Amino acid sequence: MRNSLKNLKRIFKKKYRGKSDESASRINTASPDTSLQSVGPPPNPLVSPPASIPHKHRKTESKVAAGNNDTWANLVAFSSLLHQNPLLAPLARAMDELSWYIQAQEEIITAHEEYKELHTQLEALFKDLRLHFSTGSPPAMTTSMLNLLRSGPSYESYTELQKGARYLAYCKRNGTWTKLQDATDAYKIISSESWWVLMSRNICIGPYQPHAKLNATLNILRIVDKQATEAQLRQLHSSMSARYNSAEAHIVQRRECTPNTRTQVLSDLNAWKNNPDGQKLCWMSGMAGTGKTTITNTLCSTLDRDYELGASFFCTRSLPACRDIKLILPTIAYQLARFSDPFRGALLQVLDRDPDVHTKVLRVQFQHMILEPLQEVRGSLPTNLTIVIDALDECDDGNGVEQILEVLLENVSQLPVKFLVSSRPEYHIRDRIGKSTRKTQVTLHELDEKIVKADIETYLRAELAFLSIPFTEEQLEELLERAGVLFIYAATAVRYIMDPKGDPLERLDAVLQAPTPGQELSNKTKIIDGLYEAVLTSALGDPGLERSEKQRMELVLHTVVCAQEPLTIDALAGLLCLRSTWVATALRPLWSVLHVSGPDSSDRVNMLHASFPDYMLDPSRSKQFACIAALHHGKLAEFCLRRISQNTPQFNIGRLESSYIFDEDVPEIDDRVKKAIPLDLLYACQHWAAHLCLGESSDERATTHVYDFLSKRLLLWMEVLNLTKRAEMSIGLMEQTVSWLRGTGCSESTVLLAQDARRFTTMFATSPVSRSTPHLYVSMLASWPEHKPIAHYFTRKSVELARFKGIETTERQFGLLSSIPAGPDVGCVAYCSNGRFFAASTGDGQIIIWDAASCRMAIDPIRAHHKPVQAIAFSPDGTRICSGSHDKTLCVWDVENGQLVAGPLQGHISPIRTIDYSPDGLWLVSGSTDGTVCIWSTETWKQKGNALSEPGQNVYSVAFSPDSTTFAVACYSVIYIWNALRRQKIGHPLEGHTGYIISLAFLLDGNHLVSGTDTCTICIWDTTSGQIVFGPFHEHTNNVSDLKVSPDGHFMVSASFDNTIRIWNAQTWQSRTIFRTTGVVNSVAFSPDGLRLVSGSSDGTVHIWEVESVPEEQLTVNQLNGHNSWIRSVSFSPCGTYLVSGSYDKAKHEYWVLSVGVSTDSEHIFSVPEDKSIRVWSKRTGELEYTIGPIEST
Incomplete structure (x- = not known):
């Protein structure tokens, strides 16, 4: 390309210089800038002359154009291809101008030999470009070029490129090519290095790219860019099975409406979609069985056919990936990126900036992955682009559903797309969306009953038309009467009647003879209940069934109902210790309510409709057929644990030969894992704890199974989860196990074993050694302290295992779970009351909020204060976080999105050192080094009266009592107790300290107060008598920076400038254990369950500690005292x-x-x-x- 452009310049240079003397006396024309103002966009190149060309030139130009179509065939084809894509319009215009310039100059230079060579080179170049562009947008067009075309700087580049070409076209149109000035100006333009660079750059081959390397370069760019793009999109972990036409759609029996049914609803939805002035959100609600999913599936098919379906997410309880609320927004973003190249480019920029955005709270996900990219590319999207979310009520997390609806309602009006959401009218959905005026609503069970019944009749006639003996009109009328307005009744009846395993007419009679339930509007479930009862009576009431066969059928049926995800016939057999043929036989009579996706035993078994498990799990509805959930979950927990214990082998299940190789680098690792870990074993490993917790609190047999698992099968279980890339799941499962064991009254040794297992799994799952499963043994187990239960039970079985020994192993920092870099000098930490978040403030004025489960930032850091933030506190309901800064202001923030809710609040004239919410959430108190205390109403965020003042005394700490009626204030070495409502001091000051009191904390009884000072002392006060009842304690060797009481009141934690954290028994006031950090500890906070502790240090680190990692009787660990100097x-x-x-x-x-x-x-x-x-x-x-x-x- 570079040589071709240089040759073209050289040819023109010679030609113009040869004519300079002859043209010296010609009249000057207007300047290029002036001329450009009157030049309009040119037509398609080399096809017909522009309208503005003088009439006397048109015939000649037409001939030139016609003649050039053959000699410049690839240029014509490439330019035409660019015109087919509106997004390439700027490049197409530039190519038009170049085309006009070539045909204008062809008369002058065609005789030149170098021109012929250049013509050949350029035609080959345009052929290559045409071939690459015809396969779709080239790589750079997706993530770079398209965004470049729509940004300011790109237009400047194109303007420069077009100026040159347009000026040349202007000269040609006005017939002034023989003038010297024209020739001189034209030469200056086309010989400009920047003009040629711009032209080469803007045809996507890069400046000065040699033509010989063009094909290779474009192919490499395409491959590299595609691989990088695919890798980034895969990071979103979208749910492929949630798309309306996914491979799993047949598993859950998604289907379209029978022709000529639901026409009114579909017409209404299409009218909403096509109305440019209508609401952007439509909520289609309907009770179970009214056909919501079938309607949305049909609409999606129509939208997809018309290229108007941006994304779809079909929720269902049957598939884990389709009921996880956290996957909805990443999946929508992923599908939009597949739909729109410009959106993909905008989304990739978001992922470049924040690769973990899909793991953050839903509001942040929506803002960065949906809202901002859509707004950026709104001009490139179809007018009626629609996103569909079906059956939102079937997601697991009700709170997450509310959050999704909240962000949609707040932001949908700003989007260039429309959202259709369908669900049952559940109260938490109805309350969020039903009262909003920003939506269109379609309520299926309130539609004209005649229209719905007519649709059901059409459906029944079409489906039952294949009966060997035609049904009578009377039978059809009776069936319609029973179905009412429930499509699910009709669909279930059809499946039952048409089941090839039975006689259709007998089954039709069975349906029609089932007891007719009442039709009260207050209990429409009775309609479908009658049908389900008829089906189950036919299946389980068969007199020919042996007792064992009936028991197996009930076992399989109840397992399918209670399973945490769909299982195959083989997996059900393996889990329940049955033969696959027995399971298949047990399922056959139930195919009208259960769905098997295929004839193979490896196909999954699903509920046909969400109303069936509702029926089965409600004994008042299903009566003798009821599945008692707690009882069966308990059975499934035992089945799961038994499946793990019976697995062969029990060690190195993946047959990995070396710990020197990461799992991912082992040849054919996926096939090896699939063969070694069948679905029933994987299911057992994933879900045993869930069944355990959902089951009845248990008998001795269940605790025995758990003990056997923890003492013998734990490492096998961890192998399975790690090999299947589910190691992090082990952390939550062990949390559930510890909680369950505490509620059973089992032996203390079993609880201690579970606690040690929890720590073992947490450390392995969050450690780099988990990348190689053999390191579970050669690193984790080998270095585990010998006195710990896990080492006791497992190292003695590993005779050949090398052991680490010495003080570094036995006295390791055993409470530390995680260390998170936060920023300069973490001043304060806080834990949210619902356990979802913890937060820290930093010396540069930031507030950072993390998700407590993953330890990842939940939202972007909050940056508002321009000086250090010394104090933060979560509101008791967990929705707000308040910050107090050295800039003398208070701010209140929304925890979900980081938006400012109130403030900056001004009431102090010096830095704010301390804040505390009242437990009832009505008040917030703040203290400052100016000696003032302010009480703020959390409803109005106005002060209650004037600031309380202690002139000349710094206020370092304030603390509310548990009943919210009083609060304590530390001023220098004195503590004052105030009545919060009357704003009056109570009793006498608490005096006894000799240094600054830095921290205060009430005990749960409200009558005792703990204080810590800069003289290393801790005292416990009786607030009624004003006397010290315990202490002073001098265990710390530097300032006591913070004090917190555990939620259950059993413990108190103290932090100090001596880099340590001590946990105290609140009954005996003995120091229970000690944690050491690498920096001064400024602040500590308990998790709501009291099992975790978060601390913030001056070295900018936030640490997560496990409080129960050290036994109760263990005091300060090996702290050797003896010297009294360095x-x-x-x-x-x-x-x-x-x-x-x-x-x-x-x-x-x-x-x-x-x-x-x-x-x-x-x-x-x-x-x-x-x-x-x-x-x-x-x-x-x-x-x-x-x-x-x-x-x-x-």
């Missing part, structure tokens, strides 16, 4: 049994001890004091044996 030197004995230290306290010496050591036989100790001597001591007696020196240096 320790200068320490040394271990070679035998490893004792430690020697030397200090500046001159113990047994007249001078400071600079160094100590131990002899090779561990019997003698050496010390080097400041007098330059070496002293030798007996290890046994501690007496000085002899002295060497003093030794003088030379």
Whole structure:
């Protein structure tokens, strides 16, 4: 390309210079800039001359154009291809101008030999470009070019490119090519290096790209860009099975409406979709069985055919990936990226900036993955683009459903797309969306009953037309009467009647003879209940069934109803210890209510409709057929644990040969894992804890199964989860197990084993060693402290396992779960009352909120204060977080989106050091170094009266009592108790400290208060008598920076500038254990369940600790006290049994001890004091044996 462009310049340069003398006296024309103002967009190149060309030139131009179509065939084809895509309009216009310029100059230079060579090169170039562009937008067009075309700088580039071409076209149209100035100006334009660079750049081959490498370059760009794009889109972890026409659609029996049915509803939905002035959100609601999914499926098919379906997400309880609320927005973003190239480019920019955006709270997901990209590319999208979310009520997380609806209602009016949401009219959905005026609503069970019944009649006639003996009109009328307005009744009846395993007419009679339920509007479930009862009576009431056959049928049926995800026939057989043929036989009579996706035993078994498990799990409806959920979940927990225990092998299930290779690098690892871990084993490993917790709180047999699992099968279970990339799941499952065991009254040893297992799984799942499953044994188990239960039960079975030994293993920091870098100097940490989030404030004025389960940032950091944030606190309902800063202001933020709710609130004239919410959520109190305390109403965010003042005294800490009636204020070394409502002091000040009181905390009884000072002391006060009842305690060696009481009141935690955190027993006030950090600990906070502790340090780190990691009886771990001054030197004995230290306290010496050591036989100790001597001591007696020196240096 570079050579071709240079040749073209050289040809024109010679030609124009050759004519310069001849044209010297010609009249000048207008300047290029002036001329451009009157030049309009040219027509298609090399087809017909522009309308503005003088009439006398038109015939000639037409001939040139016609003649050039043959010689420039690839240029014509490439330019025509660009005109077919509106997004390439700027490039197409530039190519038009170039085409006009070529045909204008062809008369002048066709005789030149170099022109012929250039013509050949350029035609080959345009052929390559045409072929690459005809396969779809080239790679750069998706993520770079399309965005470039729509941004400001790109238009400047194109303007420069078009200026040159348009000026040349202007000169040609006005017939002034013989004028010297025209020729000179034209030469200046086309010889400009920047013009040629712009032209080469804007045909997507890069500046100065050699033509010989063009094909290779474009192919490489296409492949590399496609791979990078696919990798980024895969990061979204979208649900492929949730698309309306996914491969799993047949598993859950999604189908379209029978022709000529539901026409009115579909017409209404299409009218809504096509109305440019209508609401952007439509809610289609309907009770179970009214045909919502079939209607939305039909609409999706129509939208897809018309290229108006942006995305679809069909929720269903039957598939885990389709009931996870967290997958809806990533899936919509993924499908939109597949639909629209410009959207894909905008989304990829978001993922470049924040690869983890899909893991954040739903509001942040929506803003960054949906709202912002759609707004950016709105001009490129079809007018009626629609996104469909079906059966939203079938998602697991009701709170998440409310959040989805909230962000839709708030933002949908700003979007260039429409949303159709369907669901049952559940209360939490109805309350959010039903009252909104920003939506169109279609309520299926309130449609004209005649129209619905006519549709059902059409459906029944079409489906029953294949009966061997035609049904009578009377039978049809009776069936219609029973169906009422429920399509699910008609669909279930058809499946039951048409089942090839039975006689259709007998089954039709069975349906029609079922007891007719009442038709009260208040209980329409009775309509479908009657049909389900008839089906189950036919299946389970067959007199020919053996008792064992009936029991197997009930077992399989109840398992399908209670299963956490659909299972195959083989998996059901493996889990329930049955033969596959028995399971298949048990399912056959139930095919009208259960769906098997195919004849193979590897196909999954599903409920036909969500109303069936509702029926089965409600004993008042299903009566003798009821599945008692708690009872059956308990059985399934035992089946799961038994399946794990019976697996062969129990060790190295993946047959991995080496720990030196990551799992992902093992050849054919996916096939190996699939063969080693069948679906029933994987199901058991994933869901045993869920069944355990959903079951009845249990008998001794269940706890025995759990104990057996924890003491014998834990590592096999971890292997399975790690090999299937589900290691993080183990953390939550062990949390559930510990909670369940506490409620059973089992032995303390079992609980301790479960707690140790929880820590073991957490550390492995969050550690890099999990990338290689063998390291579960060679690293994790080998280094686990010998006195811990996991080591006790598993290392003795691993005879050949190498063990790590020594003090680093036995005295490791055992409470630390995770360390998170937060920023400069973490000033304060807080835990949300619902356990979903924890937060930290930093020295640069930021507030960072993390998701407590994943330890990932939930929203972008909140940046508002321009000075350090010293205090933060979550509101009791967990929806707000308040911050107090050195900039003297308070701000209140929405936890979900980080938006400012109130503030900045001004009431202090000095930095704010402390804040606290009242437990009832009505008040917030703040304290400042100006000696003032402000009480704020959380409803109006106005002060209650004037600020309370303690002139000349810094307020470092405030704390509300548990009943919200009083609060304590620490001013220098004195504590004042205030009545929150009357704003009056209560009783006498609490005095006794000699330094600044930095932290306060009430005990749960409200009568006792804990205080910590900068003199390393902690005291417990009786607020009624004003006396210290426990303490002072001096365990810390530096300022006591923070105090918190556990939610159950059993423990108190203290943080200190000595880099330690101590946990205290609130009954005995003994220090229970100690955690050490690498920086000054400024703040601590308990999780709501009291099992976790979060701390913030001056080194910018937030630590997550496990409070229960150390047994109750263990006090401060191996803290050796003896010296009363700095320790200068320490040394271990070679035998490893004792430690020697030397200090500046001159113990047994007249001078400071600079160094100590131990002899090779561990019997003698050496010390080097400041007098330059070496002293030798007996290890046994501690007496000085002899002295060497003093030794003088030379």
